[in-house]
Amino acid sequence: MSKGKVKRLLSLGLAVIMTASMIAGCGNSGTAEAPASSAEGTEVETEAGTEAPAAASGDVVKIGSLWPLTGGSATIGQQHADGAEAAIKEINANGGIKSMGGAQIQLVVADTETAADKASVACERLITDDGVSMIIGAYNSTCCISSSEVAQKYSIPYISQGGVATAVTDRGYDYVYRINNTATYDVLEMITALDTICEENNLDTLTYALVYENSDWGADNARIWKEAADERGWTCVLDEPVTNGQADMTSQVLKVKDSGADVLNVSFYTDDSIVFSNALYANQVDLPWGVWSVGGGWQDAAFFEALDQEVYNYHFVQEDWDMCGVQNHEWIQEVATQCKETYGYEMTSFFAQGWTVAYIAYYALEAAGTTDAETLRDAIKGIELHNDGTDRALLSGYSAIAFDEKNQNTFDGGATGGTIVQYQDGVAVPLYPAEHSVEGNVPILPIPSFSER
């Protein structure tokens, strides 16, 4: 074979590999759950990517599972997708949607790329190309807002999970629901915990610094914290929005150090939270009443894998689930074990929330008995669950699921499921609220200065 031909073949081979990797890696919509057969014994194609029968056929109902699988929130999105996948596997194994003759649920997974514009494109593709009956997703507030906009336009029910920005359910959209708490709940859980700390330690006031990702999520958290802090007469000594994807956060950390704040509130996703925590530790910034994270990166297993425990010790984290659920309920322990065995990590709030939203989608389908969008929408609205510790849908620990006039979960006035933990010797110790804590758990406060550690 001539030299030219060899080169041409090599070029062709490389081009084929490139194209194949792009098609496979883009992961726009891969079928995550493939039913083996319907309850009536109808054989259904099970290979990933195989075109399944339309939802209307009654054998398979497609649900769009839209999460950030690449970009800054990729690891978090993957955990949501895993949780949803595990829940759907369980539902299908238990006979699928009984009101639809045992129809199996097929998750069609799509990637928002952690970007609002990509989220809306992916959502549109789920609806128009994949023909999903409902969509669950999409973690980041900006992605939830943009993708639910598309779902509303096509009149496809959308259950938002993860995005806490108030705008998700404040636009008057009848097809958009949210089961997780809003930023208001998250922040107020931290503020309430700090109230308790102030009372126990006879603190009249606090100075605080806010450092947050300049997104809908981060800005909402900072605004709500500020409003609540103002009511209490606390003083803001630093308000620092940050563009995400920073290679270094020393400049922000120097500002925190200079501010002399008692408390620092942070809102970052995994990549920035790792960089920021490292810089905070390296520069030995003393914050006597703690670093308070609203979650985000601080809830991601990748965060803890990436850092030594000295870096995040004493940090307070608002976890979006009942941290004691695993200890208190045998079935939750089983799910946690299954998560570890199947996906290789300890169950996180993200996994639990992905599980819960998938279950809620199933409950709606079961109640509706059809994939008709309008009926499904009304079926979601009619869902009312109360957590007695046995309902497998409520793995996340929400006290209830009941929607208000804006389609926001009210938790029926009960606990949102959130827990404030403090990392002590590398372990998350549940502290607040009291019902999510364990007897004997106490916060380490004031936090020892770096010179004393």
Next chain:
Amino acid sequence: MNNIFIAILHGLILGGAYSLIAVGLSVIFGVVRIINFSHGAMLMASAFAYYELFTRFNVDPFFAMFFIAPAFFIIGFLLQKVIIRPLLIRESASVLEPTSVMLFTIGLDYAICNLYLMIYTSRYKTLNTWSYKNYFRAFDNSFVTQYSRIIAFILCFVVAFGLWFIINKTELGKRIRAVSQNRDAAALCGVDVHTTYGIAFGLGTAALAIAGAAMSSFYLVSPSVGNVFGTKSFMIVVLGGLGSIPGAIVGGMIFGLIEQVIAQFIPSTMASMLSFAVFLIVLVLMPDGLLGSRKRK
């Protein structure tokens, strides 16, 4: 210690890392006239190579770079020889700027990123090396930074000097310069243009692999890591002057200083915006970049 002084030091250190990442891109453009849009993806690929060596064999990236950089030289050389060369030859008859090569590098970027995403998933990884976990401290603990960042800063000048020396003081460099000035004239004088292009591409890619050793030792390793540094590298190279090695260093330092020092006076988001504004202003007033125009005069 004054915060501004400390911020300047941090700005220079960060700028050094930026420059180190950008310098390879500048070399490739300066010689081959190709804007390599797969720069970020190649940086990521090299970071994963260090990740594998560190996690499997406990080889520190700053030692592994003595093997990885030559390997990336070969990859860059072959990439130019096998893929880019036919595209360049096909286009050279009709256009001066190789548009299809540029589009090829964009496609390559997507392909590499997605390939790594398939293999490694999106999970963030860190290399807990000695230089990642240990901190250089000075001025009574006022200035603290990872040792890996200090090494990156030093490497920036070592790599830049090495490339400058090869290009300006060697026989090979003479050929590279001849090809970069006028490839047709160089070919008429007997220079093998495409082999020279291959060497230049290989040198740029090897420099990038050295930057990967530093980056993986102070930042995260994930398939999307190229996005953090890729775009910034283009801006640094254009700011400093396309093809200018000192320009890449100056550009990197300016970006580092703006992000660290200016951010002490204004919110970080505004400082980020300011670095883009500086880039645009320089582009309008000095289209050849800060040092690019001087070189041409």
